[in-house]
Amino acid sequence: MNLEDLFENAKLYPSSRQSFLEILTIQEPSNYINRVFYTSQDKKMHLGYVLMQTEPNIKTKFAIKKQKSNLRVFPVSFEKEFHENFDDFLSTFCDHEYFHAMEFYKNPNDIIIPLTKLIPLYLKEKIIKTYSLQIDFLKLIYTREERALKKQIDNFENRNCSNQYMQKIKTDWQICKSSIDKINSQFPKI
Numbered sequence: 001m002n003l004e005d006l007f008e009n010a011k012l013y014p015s016s017r018q019s020f021l022e023i024l025t026i027q028e029p030s031n032y033i034n035r036v037f038y039t040s041q042d043k044k045m046h047l048g049y050v051l052m053q054t055e056p057n058i059k060t061k062f063a064i065k066k067q068k069s070n071l072r073v074f075p076v077s078f079e080k081e082f083h084e085n086f087d088d089f090l091s092t093f094c095d096h097e098y099f100h101a102m103e104f105y106k107n108p109n110d111i112i113i114p115l116t117k118l119i120p121l122y123l124k125e126k127i128i129k130t131y132s133l134q135i136d137f138l139k140l141i142y143t144r145e146e147r148a149l150k151k152q153i154d155n156f157e158n159r160n161c162s163n164q165y166m167q168k169i170k171t172d173w174q175i176c177k178s179s180i181d182k183i184n185s186q187f188p189k190i
């Protein structure tokens with residue numbers, strides 16, 4: 001069976017999803033991923049269902065470079081509503097999540113607020129609850145997403161993604177960009 005057939009099979013049989021993901025990471029390898037996990041419980045966040053999630057190593061949270069991440073894949077990734085075809089799935093998996101993992105590996109300082117900085121602030125002044133740090137967090141998350149979504153869009157010409165999926169990614173990218181603009185205009189860095 002080729003990868004696409006294995007993907008179709010994994011859609012039908014949840015018990016085959018973990019092995020499908022392992023075969024996929026052998027055939028589409030990343031130097032920045034440690035392990036890939038299938039999780040049978042879906043996860044919803046404020047923007048809707050999470051399709052996949054790159055989980056940085058604990059050392060990455062201390063801004064230590066060259067740490068591989070784990071990648072978690074949720075059941076909705078195997079539903080037509082979210083990934084209409086195999087290239088949609090690959091776009092999320094390889095172009096978006098591998099990109100996050102690469103950034104966590106190479107530039108943890110640019111994309112996280114290190115725990116070494118957060119913990120003393122939190123213990124001392126509970127600054128974590130203040131507005132400015134929340135804004136920093138928000139900006140960090142939006143800019144991180146903006147870059148990963150742009151990476152997907154740039155690679156659409158090499159994939160055969162569905163129109164529905166490409167439109168969704170382009171819309172998400174625009175939302176990220178306008179959110180960043182809004183934050184920058186309302187809270188200019190001092």
Ligand SMILES: [Zn+2]
Pocket residue numbers: 096100144145148
């Ligand atoms: Zn992302």
